[in-house]
Amino acid sequence: MSTKQENIDVSVWRGDPHSGNYENFKVPAHESQTILDVVSWIQQNQDATLSYRYACRVGMCGSCAMMVNGIPRWTCRTHVKKVLKGKKLEVAPLRNLPVIKDLVTDMDTFFDKWISAEGLHHPSKTRLDPIEEIEPKSLGRVEINAGIECINCSICYAACDTVTNNSDYLGPAALQRAWTVYNDVKDADKQTVLNAVSGDGGCLNCHSQGSCSVHCPNDLNPMNAIAGLKRATATSFFNRKG
Amino acid sequence: MNIRLYMLQRITALIMAPLTLGHIAVMIYAVQDGLSASEILGRTQGSNMWLLFYGTFVVAVSIHAAIGVRVIVSETFKFVGFTLDAFAWFVCVAMLFMGGRAVLAVTLL
Structure with a gap:
């Protein structure tokens, strides 16, 4: 046969x-x-x-x-x-x-931008302090859950037309990472995150075309995270002026 | 796009939104009632209210559009630094001049 x-x-x-x-x-x-x-x-x-x-x-x-x-x-x-x-x-x-x-x-640029976006933990406690309890249903934790499963595949970065047209743009993955850090109650330096994501290559360049969210293989929504960063940045702008 | 330009563009959008609705409402009103050009000018010329209404609109549009065009030019033609800023200022000033001239033409006696 x-x-x-x-x-x-x-x-x-x-x-x-x-x-x-x-x-x-x-x-x-x-x-x-x-x-x-x-x-x-x-x-x-x-x-x-x-x-x-x-x-x-x-x-x-x-x-x-x-x-x-x-x-x-x-x-x-x-x-x-x-x-x-x-x-x-x-x-x-x-x-x-x-x-x-x-x-x-060469994915160096992609990962370097995670650092530029301050997608890093800024500790608020020492190892001697007790572990802070996080309420799973708290607003911040829910926001973090929505973005935490990123596997760093760079698919969103490849799908983004803004990255194509503006090489300084941090890109969806790095900004989504920054959004999870910003929402972490254990993070001690949220203003540093906002400063990092509101510069010339930051979240304000996003045109909300949504290719990142369409093509993310893990069904994450970086566009939503970027919208959150834009809101936080705008609020911070008025607070600092006031 | 930095935070200052972003906020300026959003705030001017907030100003433009009600003014645009007001403009459309006035257009519909004028068409419905069949007002002639001279009748419209009769209402607008010498009116500080219309001068303020359309003057504010022109200022908001000039700032808003210049920032928007700045982004497009930056991404499409890779303008940077002084060239980019000079282009944006040129767009802003050109729109202010043309819009301001039109507003003065219909509101000054």
């Missing part, structure tokens, strides 16, 4: 920081197959020099994000059948980040 093997036409971006182009591969189609499976098959069977990045394969580490048919996706959890366009796939490195090689991007 034999059935004819169906193939997928896969166009993969190959290159370095200076130049590159798409290279075509034929990959056997399978019933349950992810984009990461396709890329791995090419690397293992057709061209061992293909560079790409992945780690957990289960949607937790945020390493394997790529542009798939023009849309940023987590490739380990994206089924081929859901995104195939006429048996064709186009896989490219994430948008808005410099390419290192092939499908691997």
Whole structure:
């Protein structure tokens, strides 16, 4: 018993920081197959020099994000059948980040902006103080819960047109992180967070187009977090003036 | 976009919103009653109330639009620093001049 093997036409971006182009591969189609499976098959069977990045394969580490048919996706959890366009796939490195090689991007800028946005904990107590009790249903904690499951995949950053047009813009992930820190009652320096997110590259540049929230693989809503930062920034502006 | 420009743009939007509604209401009123241009000018010329109404509108629009265009020009043409600020000021002053001229034309006797 034999059935004819169906193939997928896969166009993969190959290159370095200076130049590159798409290279075509034929990959056997399978019933349950992810984009990461396709890329791995090419690397293992057709061209061992293909560079790409992945780690957990289960949607937790945020390493394997790529542009798939023009849309940023987590490739380990994206089924081929859901995104195939006429048996064709186009896989490219994430948008808005410099390419290192092939499908691997340099994510330094992305993570540096988390620090620039003061997405850091500013301690209010020492290790000798008792642990502060947080009411799970408190407003601040509910806001934090909505943004805390970010896996740092950079899909929102790649989806954001404001990042494309303004390289100083901190981006949705960093700002969402800052919003969770701002809402943390254990954080001692909220004004520093607001100062960091209200500068030239800050939350005020967001046009609320919502691509971040549409494409976030974990269904988070960075646009909502950015709106919260805008409100907090505006309130702080009047308070400081008063 | 820094906090000062952002707040200035939002505050001018707040000023423009009721003035725009007022302007539309007046337009509908004027059309419904079939007022002629000379009848409209008869009501607006010499009126400090209309001078204040449309004068405030022109000032708010000039500031609001200049900040908005500044963002578009910055993102589209990558203008920065002095060039960007000079362009925004030019838009603001040009709109103030043109709008102010129109307001004075219909409100001064």
